[in-house]
Amino acid sequence: MIRVLLTDDHTILRDGIRALLSQQPDLEVVGEAGNGQELLELLVDTPTDVVLMDINMPVMDGFATIEHLREQYPDVRVLVLSMLNHENYVHRMLEAGATGYVLKNADITEITHAIRTVAAGRPFLCTEIGLDMLYKIVRTTALPTDATRPKTGELSKRELEVLRLISEGMTNAEIADKLFTSKRTIETHRQNIIEKTQAKNTAALIKYAVSNGLLNE
Structure with missing residues (x-):
């Protein structure tokens, strides 16, 4: 207790x-x-x-x-x-x-x-404060140039969907529930996204989503 x-x-x-x-x-x-x-x-x-x-x-x-x-x-x-x-x-x-x-x-x-x-x-x-701080870090960090930025087209439709949900602060389990799939499948999508975008952490993934305008789609 x-x-x-x-x-x-x-x-x-x-x-x-x-x-x-x-x-x-x-x-x-x-x-x-x-x-x-x-x-x-x-x-x-x-x-x-x-x-x-x-x-x-x-x-x-x-x-x-x-x-x-x-x-x-x-x-x-x-x-x-x-x-x-x-x-x-x-x-x-x-x-x-x-x-x-x-x-x-x-x-x-x-x-x-x-x-x-x-x-x-x-x-x-709490999630609200954590995301606010994360977005501030993203906004104050230099965005990649066109020459170095990975192309959005490299991500599949499902990977883009998973990326947007990651950017909303959802966990792998929550994303799996929302997309009616398994947590293992989401983990695989997440790993593929990381490899394609060369992002090392969640903050870098959100920066990628921001720089490509994915959060507004």
């Missing part, structure tokens, strides 16, 4: 998250706090695995709170749940010691997956 402590100054949001998490058999909400100070007081007597915490809070905000958490409760994982999507906020919280960052507009499936991921000690970044 993963013990979760909710920290947000909006009671209605805490109530909603508690109700949704109560439907998960492996997650238990062990307490609620309206700000960082209340959180630290609760942790004294409340064994907790994951703190699901906002940044903008009265009395003690997320930035100040996480410093105390890292000093006093280094084994407690922090998953930021915020509407702040700017990369500066994400970087500051992760740099300060948060294990994950998810936006409040994420669906419950992503939030519960994030909780389980950080509870296991693995970092988590």
